[in-house]
Amino acid sequence: MSRAPHHPTRDQIELPALMDCLGDPIRLAIVYNLARLEHAASELRCGDFNVLSGKSNLAYHFARLREAGLIQTRISGTTRFIRLRRDDLEARFPGLLAAIISAATRDAERLQLPDCELVTAV
């Protein structure tokens, strides 16, 4: 239990922190890919995102997304899994995450948001 990283509760999710977090193209790309691959896997391995950036850089971005309340991190053995906190975000700010994902999807090519491949089906 001590290894479970800190997550803000639903009520602790704050709008400016959420906006600020998604001002970064790599974090936007992570959210875009989590949404894009949700039909195939409700959570992804952190390793699935290696195409986006270096490992330590990615670890920083995952932490920022977790602290802003955008993703839930689960550690199992040596593997970290992440998923979008869709229900919490929808309850806190109805329609906001969907509008952001739709905007990112629209601009995916323009922003050069890379498409991650699932390393392994979860």
Place this chain on the structure above:
Amino acid sequence: MSRAPHHPTRDQIELPALMDCLGDPIRLAIVYNLARLEHAASELRCGDFNVLSGKSNLAYHFARLREAGLIQTRISGTTRFIRLRRDDLEARFPGLLAAIISAATRDAERLQLPDCELVTAV
């Protein structure tokens, strides 16, 4: 004409820049107030926002909002007027601005977003 400040075209509005811009509570408060007072005035004077922050600090925030494509600035004599670029933003990212304004309105008290008063009817 030379005094007209630079605005990105509709197509030049970028999602990460827009998110980053609204990661700041004062800029969020400006957008919230522009939306809140739109029924009374399609544009506001920069002076209407003096309750939010000091004048030079506000000038910086107005410039950031203008550069991100969120507001249109018009200079008339010694007065600056600003308005939300609702049509451009809606065309670029459908539903996004509305979802952000709705989230800000929901959290206005919690974020202590001050309500600006119209100094003068426009």
